[in-house]
Amino acid sequence: MSWLQGLMMILRVLVVVTCLSAAIASPISGRWRPLAFTALHTSLSPYAVPLRCKASPRAIAWNGGSIHGGLLHLTSLSSAADVGNSFVDALPALLQPSAVFTASNAFVLPFWALMVIAPGAQVTEKLMRSVTPFIVLGLLYLWLAVISSTFPEAVEGLGQGAGQLPVLTKAFSLEPVVATGWVHFLAEDLFVGRWVYLDGRKNDVPIRHSCLLSLLFGPLGVVSHLVTRDIVRRLREAKDGATGEPAVEDVLLKGSR
Structure with missing residues (x-):
């Protein structure tokens, strides 16, 4: 087996x-x-x-x-x-896929709001260094996966993986499978946003725009952060190599802490 x-x-x-x-x-x-x-x-x-x-x-x-x-x-x-x-x-209302879907969305929003609105707050940094949000999302994901496994089409489609797009598309036509995939996205996007946030704080780089992009477009947030970090690094190197130059990076960093 x-x-x-x-x-x-x-x-x-x-x-x-x-x-x-x-x-x-x-x-x-x-x-x-x-x-x-x-x-x-x-x-x-x-x-x-x-x-x-x-x-x-x-x-x-x-x-x-x-x-x-x-x-x-x-x-x-x-x-x-x-x-x-x-x-x-047969499930209670609170355990229905639609209820778990709604609860998952509501659960992640405060973390994103804090990273975008108050990245420098102590409570934001404390929450984003915790792994608790991912444990919660992992348990919600597991429950939805159990529900999805009761649908033969889902087992067939997901069992064959990404090798056959039509079969996978059929599996994602089921509400529990869509909810499972959505919680997967929520967890992964929040993990990416957390990395952007912590790396930005560590390197003193603006992060609000990259966190917002991570929330809305996932991978684009990572690209945005890497580009921003590189630009800030180059500006700092240029400042260190010349005297009397205006601190251009201070303009970028203003309001991001």
């Missing part, structure tokens, strides 16, 4: 635990939550095995399964997309 198959197996186990918890323990309006046990069979394939568990006969009938000898036999869904949809529909 390759490392990718092993990772997907771990994610699927997490899906199974969540599905069983929601289906067995959460009645709604006197009825069992209609989270299809059938989804588990499809999402676990080709590693699926009969699951031994206790469940309401009504819940089993609702979801098209049957119990024989204490074993829950699961039937396939008519549409593979129903696997992920059934899982997502």
